[in-house]
Amino acid sequence: MFQCSQSDYDVIVIGAGHAGCEAALAAARMGQQVLLLTLNMDNVALMPCNPSIGGPAKANLVREIDALGGEMGKNIDATLMQMRMLNTRKGPAVQALRAQADRKLYQRRMKEVLETTPRLYLKEGLVEDLVTDNQQVIGVVVRNQSIAAKTVILATGTYLRAKIFLGDTVYTSGPQGQHSAEALGHNLEKLFPLARFKTGTPPRVNLRSLDYDQMTIQPGNEFFRGFSFETKGIEVEQTPCWLTYTNRETHQIIIDNLDKSAMYSGAIVGVGPRYCPSIESKVVQFPKREGHQVFVEPEGWNTSEGYLSGLSTSLPADVQQKLLQTIPGLAQVEMMRPGYAIEYDCLDPLMLNSFLEIKEYDGLFAAGQINGTSGYEEAAAQGLLAGINAALYCREEPLISLDRSQAYLGVLVDDLVLKGTNEPYRMMTSRAEYRLLLRLDNADMRLTPIAHELGLISDQRFLEFKTKWNSIEAEVARLETVQIPSTSDTNDLLADLGSSPLRHGVSLSELLKRPEIMYTDLAKFQSLPKLPRDVAEGVEITVKYQGYLKKQERAIERFRRIEGKRLPKLDFLHVRGLSREAAEKLNTSQPLTLGQASRISGVSPADISVLMIYLQQMSGNDLNG
């Protein structure tokens, strides 16, 4: 229908949410001409749900985005109102930064970064269709005008044929009264099957109408580093959040009005996430609970609007107002926007490969909620990967993927493309088998060299990164050589620290392995070099957990051995000896490596053996032929 003789752009990104922004930035920074299309110029990088970023596993994703040269870490560092470090006593691998954002500031800063990035063109426009030519994507259609491009990245979030449910009212709309991408959903369905997912959001209230004496204050913590390696210090007077609870009266109102909830009336066909249930679901599924937590979170410095985390609902607005008033501190509450459920189209991530490319169409990538995930962090991380790969595609260079031992982003993509998902997928630390090595403090170590190679990290930053890890390495080595004698002075100091006396001299490194002794405590025994805090942190973790880290490293070596063996594109039904179930599953997923194949359910170790032999035969034939 449309003739695109030459490309107007290298990359077109559809959607300027968290995935789209990272995708566009990465591709432009890698030298491509990028068009970023948004439905509404005023809603770039919108946080339509909770105004916060980070938390367990999600914070790790943000650090990984930052280590790969993405923007999310820097953006939240610059716009946060509160920071908390969660899981401080639970160990280095699961500690999690979580920031409350000023939603508007976050959007404004991101928009400015997009606007000032060379080769990036941010434009308003509703995409209606893709232009394809023989399984190759060559452009998009915006209001009957075609724009040609070498690659397209779908980052449509929750906007594809979006429907909002508010009690018994159902209407076509994106989040917060925005357009729904109707035509695009309709046209994409002609290219591949789409599924429906749903998610929900709680009511927003006027913070001036609340009584804080009846709630528990949730202040921020002291923290020494933000999300980004490049953030030197964050000067901010933190605002608190507040905690209150629902009660029996609240629950009774919910039960009495259950038939009016879109969730329970059967109006919603989409599958919702289990980790983010509506208050209706919580009350129904856990009837014995006397109360559920409600966190009151500010949405920004210059607004009185607040977010009620934990109260996601699709009850009618009048019922929402009524149930809010039963909650301590909310008796006089003034509801500004009701909560709602939203249903949207997404694709089956089994259609993707680990480069986030849609297997059936050349040059077509997808990232974020359209891939069946949820969360800003999950979306942004995928966007970055899709952006990098779209750029590599244009440069005609090999695409990159990350594996499960390298990053949470690797785990996320691997889970999605090999196992698919039947609910919006959220990252959790328990999904990662090498959790101890996928920490916040070493995200740069894991990924920055890759990003530097790609041109996403400046030489200056790379130098600083190398200096940091060289200092850690040097200090770890030094601690091993410095001996502390077993004297009464030493033992008195140890007693003060609640540690047992020495029977013979030990190295500082041995001493630091004791759980009760921190790196800074070592100064009592021997003067310490003045090290930046992130270096000291790296030293402490490296020494303290050496044995455990080594064990996981060995496990990773075993994992890599079969992970790296590449599989050619083939019809597995023709591989003799594979079970039929395995062959069918393998044909659906088309894994790129033997390791990926081994993680597909229904593929047994025997099938992997058969594949190894098959590969060997193939390479033998190649040699002969």
Added chain:
Amino acid sequence: MFDDTIAAIATAIGEAGIGIVRLSGQEAIPIARLVFRPVRGSIDNTLNFQGKYGHIIDDRQQIVDEAIVMVMRGPRSYTGENVVEIQCHGGVVVVQRILQLVLEKGARLAEPGEFTKRAFLSGRLDLTQAEAVIDVIRAKTDVSLGLAMQQLEGSLSQRIQGLKEKLYDIIVRVEASIDFPEDDVPEVESQEMINILNNIILDIEKLISTADDGMVFREGLKTVIVGKPNVGKSSLLNRLLNENRALVTDIPGTTRDVIEEVLNLQGIPLRLLDTAGIRESEDLVEQLGVQRAMELVDQADLILHVLDRSAHLSEEDQVLLTKTAKKKRIIIINKTDLPAVWGPEALPITKSTPIVEISLITNDLDPLIRTIISLVQNGFLQRTDQSAIITRTRHKNSLLHAKEDIEQALDTLQAGLPIDLIAVGLQGAIEHFGEITGETVRENIVDRIFAQFCIGK
């Protein structure tokens, strides 16, 4: 391309009285060194394919068996890697023991067909042979899968299931508190966790010890003595038991009306099944007893069908003969010390059915025992039985690894280290349990978190 060392029993049960445990991989020679004490010299300086005589020793330096150990250095070996073969006197108990020893020293139990697979991948086999390898892998896996399913239905698996639930309970609580620190998820108290983990360790140890007891009897050929009253079934049972070393008696876990006796018939474990009912009620109406006997016949690997040649074949005998016809059986014509009323030619059986004519009162049992052994040597049942051993050893191994991981978690906990490090041991252990039942534990953990806790802001 492989850097782990695999081991397996390379001979079928009871075969020629020699057992071979084969090792292949980089560590094959060092591992052999740890379990083998040569009479002279060391296995390090033997020539390829030359045997070295000595003893297999256990951790307490006790001699397990005499053995000849042969070293074949790669690439000039079957698999192309370093291969060690330990040839011992055989007897399934001893071979099993030696296999266990090398596994404890760091070898991994080989998958079905894995030696052959390595041989192929190192270029020792050609393409046609490779196709055969695939068949081997497929066939053996299917057999062991079938067995695994049988085991899953047994009491062993129920106990593993119980253990796993206890461990899941802890893990799910730990993981939920890590992933959802701000939800109302109670943290697991150290002391509670210590108690539960100690408890699980005790359970695992109990299970491992019964696995050891059970190892022998479960490996035996299920053998059922059949015959109408007074033909000499009890005499046969008693003589078999008295004249052969009984390995296990009164095995726990068997049903009340079935008695199992396991005896070692020159290295072949024979698992004799008898119904208490038949024994106690020989003089009574046999209806019930016959019915039980028929059920046992269905399960049996081998039938010893006893007939009395001093009395006419009754209708009951004929009925029994048709019932046992569908099984591997030995016909024992008893009471040769009394005048014969009929001869073997009168029996409705095929020519290949082995017959032993004997007096269970006066004769030696040797002809019978030789017949049983030759049946085994001729290969029936050896394949399923061998796979059964592998499956079981694998379970025991997984249990041992699970135990080590839980002990590591306990040490970490008692050292006051944080929960993410404790979780390493817990997750390792649950993955080892998952190996036994073949489930993907990671997704289960996530599912259970959501089922158990009200999570979500």
